[in-house]
Amino acid sequence: MRRRGIRKGIWVYITTRRIEFLLSLANDALKTGEEERARSYVKKALRLGEKMNVRLPRRWKWYICKRCYLPLLPPLNARVRFYGGALHITCLKCGGVRRVPLHGKEVKTSQEKGKGVFSAS
Numbered sequence: 001m002r003r004r005g006i007r008k009g010i011w012v013y014i015t016t017r018r019i020e021f022l023l024s025l026a027n028d029a030l031k032t033g034e035e036e037r038a039r040s041y042v043k044k045a046l047r048l049g050e051k052m053n054v055r056l057p058r059r060w061k062w063y064i065c066k067r068c069y070l071p072l073l074p075p076l077n078a079r080v081r082f083y084g085g086a087l088h089i090t091c092l093k094c095g096g097v098r099r100v101p102l103h104g105k106e107v108k109t110s111q112e113k114g115k116g117v118f119s120a121s
């Protein structure tokens with residue numbers, strides 16, 4: 001039975017953890033070449049976030065292709081370029097481009113581009 005009085009913050013925390021877990025499963029599935037499975041995990045994670053009114057953790061938001069719902073793992077299925085103060089993350093599957101403006105604070109030198117955006121795992 002779910003009680004009504006549970007504080008919202010706990011649900012946000014639990015949901016965030018579940019989303020992260022689903023997305024890490026998607027990550028693994030993609031690495032082993034199981035695209036459909038990866039896509040279904042991503043969709044599940046997005047739906048969960050929507051239902052629970054929880055936003056995706058920031059580092060994950062950049063990491064999903066909004067067009068084909070695949071996790072973007074450069075250089076496996078994505079290309080990351082840096083121009084005009086923004087990261088351009090191109091999905092090599094569907095060609096969708098995601099722009100991530102960085103406002104000059106997160107990327108200091110060109111060598112650091114992409115660092116911190118994608119976790120190494």
Ligand SMILES: [Zn+2]
Nearest residue numbers: 065068091094
């Ligand atoms: Zn795509």
